[in-house]
Amino acid sequence: MGRGVMLIAVLCLWAGTLASVRGEDPYLFFTWNLTYGTISPLGVPQQVILINNEFPGPNINSTSNNNIVINVFNNLDEPFLFTWSGIQQRKNSWEDGVLGTNCPILPGTNKTYRFQVKDQIGSYIYYPTTGFHRAAGGFGGLRVNSRLLIPVPYADPEDDYTVIINDWYTKSHTTLRQFLDSGRSIGRPDGVLINGKNAKGDGSDQPLFTMKPGKTYKYRICNAGLKSTLNFRIQGHLMKLVEMEGSHVIQNEYESLDVHIGQCFSVLVTADKEPKDYYMVASTRFIKTVLTGKGIIRYENGKGPASPELPAAPVGWAWSLNQFRSFRWNLTASAARPNPQGSYHYGSINITRTLKLVNSAHRVGGKLRYAINGVSHVDAPTPLKLAEYFQVADKVFKYDVMEDSIPDNQGNSNAEIVMQANVKNLTFRNFVEIIFENHEKSMQSWHLDGYSFFAVAVEPGRWNPEKRKNYNLLDAVSRTTVQVFPKSWAAIMLTFDNAGMWNIRSEMWERAYLGQQMYVSVLSPERSLRDEYNLPDNALLCGLVKDLPKPPSYSFGG
Ligand SMILES: *[C@@H]1O[C@H](CO)[C@@H](O)[C@H](O)[C@H]1NC(C)=O
Ligand SMILES: *[C@@H]1O[C@H](CO)[C@@H](O)[C@H](O)[C@H]1NC(C)=O
Ligand SMILES: *[C@@H]1O[C@H](CO)[C@@H](O)[C@H](O)[C@H]1NC(C)=O
Ligand SMILES: *[C@@H]1O[C@H](CO)[C@@H](O)[C@H](O)[C@H]1NC(C)=O
Ligand SMILES: *[C@@H]1O[C@H](CO)[C@@H](O)[C@H](O)[C@H]1NC(C)=O
Numbered sequence: 001m002g003r004g005v006m007l008i009a010v011l012c013l014w015a016g017t018l019a020s021v022r023g024e025d026p027y028l029f030f031t032w033n034l035t036y037g038t039i040s041p042l043g044v045p046q047q048v049i050l051i052n053n054e055f056p057g058p059n060i061n062s063t064s065n066n067n068i069v070i071n072v073f074n075n076l077d078e079p080f081l082f083t084w085s086g087i088q089q090r091k092n093s094w095e096d097g098v099l100g101t102n103c104p105i106l107p108g109t110n111k112t113y114r115f116q117v118k119d120q121i122g123s124y125i126y127y128p129t130t131g132f133h134r135a136a137g138g139f140g141g142l143r144v145n146s147r148l149l150i151p152v153p154y155a156d157p158e159d160d161y162t163v164i165i166n167d168w169y170t171k172s173h174t175t176l177r178q179f180l181d182s183g184r185s186i187g188r189p190d191g192v193l194i195n196g197k198n199a200k201g202d203g204s205d206q207p208l209f210t211m212k213p214g215k216t217y218k219y220r221i222c223n224a225g226l227k228s229t230l231n232f233r234i235q236g237h238l239m240k241l242v243e244m245e246g247s248h249v250i251q252n253e254y255e256s257l258d259v260h261i262g263q264c265f266s267v268l269v270t271a272d273k274e275p276k277d278y279y280m281v282a283s284t285r286f287i288k289t290v291l292t293g294k295g296i297i298r299y300e301n302g303k304g305p306a307s308p309e310l311p312a313a314p315v316g317w318a319w320s321l322n323q324f325r326s327f328r329w330n331l332t333a334s335a336a337r338p339n340p341q342g343s344y345h346y347g348s349i350n351i352t353r354t355l356k357l358v359n360s361a362h363r364v365g366g367k368l369r370y371a372i373n374g375v376s377h378v379d380a381p382t383p384l385k386l387a388e389y390f391q392v393a394d395k396v397f398k399y400d401v402m403e404d405s406i407p408d409n410q411g412n413s414n415a416e417i418v419m420q421a422n423v424k425n426l427t428f429r430n431f432v433e434i435i436f437e438n439h440e441k442s443m444q445s446w447h448l449d450g451y452s453f454f455a456v457a458v459e460p461g462r463w464n465p466e467k468r469k470n471y472n473l474l475d476a477v478s479r480t481t482v483q484v485f486p487k488s489w490a491a492i493m494l495t496f497d498n499a500g501m502w503n504i505r506s507e508m509w510e511r512a513y514l515g516q517q518m519y520v521s522v523l524s525p526e527r528s529l530r531d532e533y534n535l536p537d538n539a540l541l542c543g544l545v546k547d548l549p550k551p552p553s554y555s556f557g558g
């Protein structure tokens with residue numbers, strides 16, 4: 001063999017190895033069929049959204065680095081999108097499933113979501129973002145397990161259970177949406193569900209979960225509801241908290257946990273009590289009439305029903321605030337860091353920009369609207385990200401309609417608001433502090449797509465720069481959703497190093513629907529594939545960009 005031929009052979013071998021290494025991340029394929037169905041979770045027959053005939057939807061069980069491919073067939077009569085809440089979608093806001101980045105899946109058509117879950121071990125949820133569909137279901141659990149070689153800071157549990165808790169209305173999502181469209185609130189929920197059910201307590205209930213005496217189980221508890229913080233507890237059993245929204249935490253034991261809208265916790269529970277049935281309980285917090293949902297956990301070969309006496313919930317929100325303060329990141333847990341760019345030492349990075357976002361409620365022409373810093377977001381017919389990518393943004397929206405902060409005397413319900421697409425232009429790789437200030441009497445819960453952030457403080461009162469002295473700059477938990485108590489504030493910090501267009505939204509779903517959400521545009525100046533993927537070939541196009549030629553691809557280099 002001549003030298004040249006050998007070199008080529010070696011090169012081919014090398015290229016082949018490279019390809020197979022790249023190809024090694026396994027794929028998980030799903031086909032989901034969305035339909036309406038009728039069920040009676042609170043005893044009243046009502047229309048719900050089913051995924052492959054399931055309510056809640058199926059669990060996605062994945063492992064870090066898996067590629068997930070979900071072909072969604074929309075057999076509903078309305079446009080639809082899913083978001084994969086908390087999945088970071090590195091370089092890939094194309095699959096985030098919100099109306100600012102994606103065209104909806106029209107009735108009778110399908111769309112294939114393709115995304116990779118990276119090193120963000122933990123418990124997440126997916127849910128619909130369109131047309132108030134979340135009130136009808138279409139949500140479910142999404143786990144990212146640790147790859148085999150990466151140690152997890154606790155022993156393998158006997159089994160791993162997903163617990164979706166949510167407040168629930170017996171009215172259909174179309175009725176609730178009509179309320180909102182006509183300017184009214186959806187009012188109080190009618191009950192609380194645990195995995196789509198509420199145990200009757202008359203001896204007829206089937207257990208949701210079974211435990212073998214002496215064994216330890218992992219429960220992943222997520223609040224997929226519309227507006228109610230839920231306190232979660234299990235009769236007679238302590239819960240050892242191990243993870244929240246992708247971070248291993250200091251393993252404290254809790255009698256109960258306040259799970260705010262959109263949040264997920266993983267806990268370990270050991271079946272070390274008298275072998276019989278026990279209730280798990282989820283009850284509403286911070287509202288006068290407490291609604292309670294329950295479900296049965298059964299000990300294998302156990303004898304006897306669950307006691308009808310339910311454990312009491314805590315009272316007031318000071319308790320909840322203290323619970324937040326007890327959450328600490330486990331700095332020695334050797335799992336991959338959620339933010340690979342070194343913002344792990346977030347406490348020593350200088351802040352380059354501060355956004356102070358004040359939420360407020362308004363009447364516009366007599367109709368209810370919600371705003372952030374005086375701007376109430378309205379979705380554009382062309383998704384903002386697509387307009388930006390096809391370089392027609394100027395025809396669709398204006399950047400920076402909203403100020404970084406507003407004077408203290410604004411942000412009340414009497415102030416004027418504007419109704420427009422709300423897009424903030426952020427500088428790629430800036431380290432930013434965001435303050436969420438809540439002047440209202442109601443709970444807030446904020447979620448940011450595309451990132452996890454350090455939740456460094458949640459405090460009563462108003463924020464000012466002096467308050468930075470109280471930040472946890474050492475071991476705040478890196479997560480994706482943070483609650484803000486009434487007349488309080490929360491501070492988060494993060495590096496905006498994930499190029500894309502990302503949604504910041506109130507998880508209080510009628511607020512998000514009526515304008516309390518916004519987008520941050522994080523553009524890599526180089527238009528480089530190193531920083532952001534190209535628009536996928538199968539992306540749905542709509543609005544102004546429907547028939548436009550594709551702009552030049554991003555490339556490596558730049
Ligand atoms: C999806 O559901 C529709 C309506 O029930 C049904 O007609 C169709 O066959 C289903 N498709 C698949 C792939 O299951
Ligand atoms: C989830 O996936 C992991 C890793 O492949 C597997 O060990 C486990 O049995 C799966 N769990 C369920 C409930 O399918
Ligand atoms: C719709 O589903 C078919 C398979 O049934 C698939 O070939 C096609 O790519 C899907 N369309 C989109 C836009 O994902
Ligand atoms: C933190 O993680 C380490 C390493 O996995 C583990 O040994 C330790 O128990 C954890 N610490 C706490 C307080 O949970
Ligand atoms: C952060 O700011 C301080 C004070 O302005 C400055 O002395 C320091 O060099 C900065 N640190 C970095 C890493 O830029």
Ligand SMILES: *[C@@H]1O[C@H](CO)[C@@H](O)[C@H](O)[C@H]1NC(C)=O
Nearest residue numbers: 399400425426427428523525
């Ligand atoms: C966004 O901000 C960058 C600086 O980070 C600036 O160069 C760019 O012109 C801004 N874009 C718009 C549309 O304002």
